[in-house]
Amino acid sequence: MAAVKVSISELERYLKSLKGKPLDASIDSLISLLKRRQVQGSEACAVATAHILLQVVAKTKFLDADHMLERVQQVGCRLVSAQPRELAIGNIVRRVLGLIRDEAAEDRNEGGDGDDDDDDDDVALTPSAAVPDPSKHNNQFPASTYAKQDAGADYISSGPRPVRPGALTSVSSFSVPKTLLSLLEAAPSALTPSVGSLRDSGTSTPMRGPQNTKINALRSEVIDGIEEIKDEISQADDQIASSAEVQIHPKDYVLVHQPSPTVQKFILRAATRRRFTVLIATEPPRDVTDEAPYASFRRKLAGVGIDSINIMNGGLTAHMSRISKVILGARSVLANGAVVTDAGAGLIARAAKERGNPVIVLSGVYKLSPESAATEESLIEWGSSMSQVSFADGSLVNGVEVRSAVTELVPPELVDTYITNLGAHSRNHLSSIIADHYKPEDVDFQLWK
16 A cells, blocks of 8 residues: 555656656656556556646647647557556557547548538639630629638638639620730739639648647637546546446445456445454465554444454465355456456466355456457566565575566356446456547557557
């Protein structure tokens, strides 16, 4: 829990620094924090990623939607490389890439009908089209209504298209003596007004106004979408907790393993309406002077009349016969349903499966990843072994390699129910949630060249 508090304080300090710091410096600062594990945990990493991508979208000058996609993808690759085991980082990057694609597609669909008219206008007003065929001149501009987008992106409807005045009309209507002098006198008077009017109007040259308006509108929509993602992350725990009364029944014996804030809020919400017993599986304290693990959580349970029992991981099997259900907090959930959790949860899930007890996993949708790990080793995080071996035992330290796992991968067949901020789901339903939140082309964005 101490590591989580440090991560939260570092995150808050980083978010406050975003206002007065240049964009590139903010990106480098977050990468440094991720590499040093000063910002860790799924929620903290997801929040930091959403904030920095919002800064990227808001502060970068983009040429078009493809440029925005490329820039977000570049920053996302750097963040994922800084801490590849935090899958929530990649999930948020994919969500933002999907936002850009959706908003760009909507803009194209909305502007598709007007683009053809604009193209026709440009062709009709180019210098090459300024000299019409006299035989077709009367049918060149039929009376019709049209819509034209101005520099402010507003659509203006007008009446019949006006016929542009000029000396060319008189040339095509009257017979002019074809002498050298008459041709020299007629050419400037015929061409100069048309070219001059085009230069003054600016219609024949590319206009940046509509394009800037489109990219600014896209930027605004993407920023709104990122704000919604931030709200989703902040509200996920409360929405997950709303399912607690359905999952926990009176007189249940509920086993939780190193309860995360999500699990604690879930249990406390059920405690407002139910009377049950909570068994908390924890690692033994490193020092006899340390406070009992999750003491504050136990005090909150006692305050609402819920009995709690602390169990060391080594004595779990002796209590499994009393357990009604197991509730685990997820660091991330893979596409196949496998769950990355704190080390030790796998043993609990296997024991529960043997006795037929349901295993429930709590996870926000932002932790649900479209990735499927090639190897378990790529997801397991290893920490310090100081709690297992003391440096005072020099011969053991020098002669034995001791590894202490921080996380563990729980196979999908050991999980019965996944509860997200969208409700309860089976393993087979996870693919539908992934399809709703991620674009297929963004699944492997970190591998783009």
